[in-house]
Amino acid sequence: MTRFASPVSALIICMNEADKIGPCLESIDFCAEIIVVDSGSTDGTLECVNGYIAKGYPIKLLHRDWSGFPRQRQFSLDHATQPWCLSIDPDERVDDALRQAIMAATRTTESGVNGWYIRRRDWLKGYGYAHPWVLNNRLMRLFRRDVATMDLTARVHESFVVPGETRTMESGVLLHRREISIEGDLARANIYSTLKVAMMVERGKKPRLVRLLLSPLGNFLKFYVAKRYFLCGRHGFFYSMSVMIYSYATEAKFYEVLEERDQV
Structure with missing residues (x-):
């Protein structure tokens, strides 16, 4: 037992x-x-x-x-x-x-x-x-x-x-087991990227152009190719793209938040 x-x-x-x-x-x-x-x-x-x-x-x-x-x-x-x-x-x-x-x-x-x-x-x-x-x-x-x-x-x-x-x-x-639509996944990426940026600002991190340029594509390739989500067909592509969008939103918002702060 x-x-x-x-x-x-x-x-x-x-x-x-x-x-x-x-x-x-x-x-x-x-x-x-x-x-x-x-x-x-x-x-x-x-x-x-x-x-x-x-x-x-x-x-x-x-x-x-x-x-x-x-x-x-x-x-x-x-x-x-x-x-x-x-x-x-x-x-x-x-x-x-x-x-x-x-x-x-x-x-x-x-x-x-x-x-x-x-x-x-x-x-x-x-x-x-x-x-x-x-x-x-x-x-x-x-x-x-x-x-x-x-x-x-x-x-x-x-x-x-x-x-x-x-x-x-x-x-x-x-x-x-989490049923999330593409719309829901994008909404969550938007919320989570905002939270992550706030944390990065609190920790004194600085944005980098190379990260803005390479991180989104790098994360897509990491999941779609390296982690083999291509084996899940179009659904694996959707999933990998949501990771890419989250990465882009995080890096872009980071620049935006710091630029707004510098203008105050």
């Missing part, structure tokens, strides 16, 4: 994820603790989570008004009690191979590894999960609770900071 047996606190932040969070919770039923931090759902998310609590899932349901991704994630970490933590989003699922890999990695106390990168396989609208030969992104998602921290200065693409030895899970993936 492996349900709720692994010394892992799963960390979830959410708002209005009623149509996704159920399968996510079911995929992490090996975790001894599940921390769910909700920031004001009104779509039935809370009722769904409470339904799993009634089934015996070891869920700690907490509320925190939205304060940005980093602070919400740090809040979830602050309430974890297990030696290991697994950061997972409501639209993600742990597949069977990853489940076994996580259970094996957290079973021993002898290993000096403090964190594990996990590969995530994205869902492309109209296509399905990316082709098996696509090179999936690696994300720091499994780590020892007592050494991890969150960079609270990040506004976007936040991740837990884990010192010491880290490795990559060689088997299994996080299945990222």
Whole structure:
């Protein structure tokens, strides 16, 4: 019997994820603790989570008004009690191979590894999960609770900071099931690029012409060719183009923001 047996606190932040969070919770039923931090759902998310609590899932349901991704994630970490933590989003699922890999990695106390990168396989609208030969992104998602921290200065693409030895899970993936239209993807690129520019300004970074000229095309080639999204047909092209547009928007807005500031 492996349900709720692994010394892992799963960390979830959410708002209005009623149509996704159920399968996510079911995929992490090996975790001894599940921390769910909700920031004001009104779509039935809370009722769904409470339904799993009634089934015996070891869920700690907490509320925190939205304060940005980093602070919400740090809040979830602050309430974890297990030696290991697994950061997972409501639209993600742990597949069977990853489940076994996580259970094996957290079973021993002898290993000096403090964190594990996990590969995530994205869902492309109209296509399905990316082709098996696509090179999936690696994300720091499994780590020892007592050494991890969150960079609270990040506004976007936040991740837990884990010192010491880290490795990559060689088997299994996080299945990222998010249905996003092209319109929605472009809207998100617009929002995220604005957040990233604000973070770059705060950190005192400077725009560079070479980055404006080369970064968009470079990111397109990275995803479409190097990561092999061309194997997903036109849907892989759409995905790679959205990355290119996000990169262009970030670099162009960076110049615009600094020029406006200099004119004040």
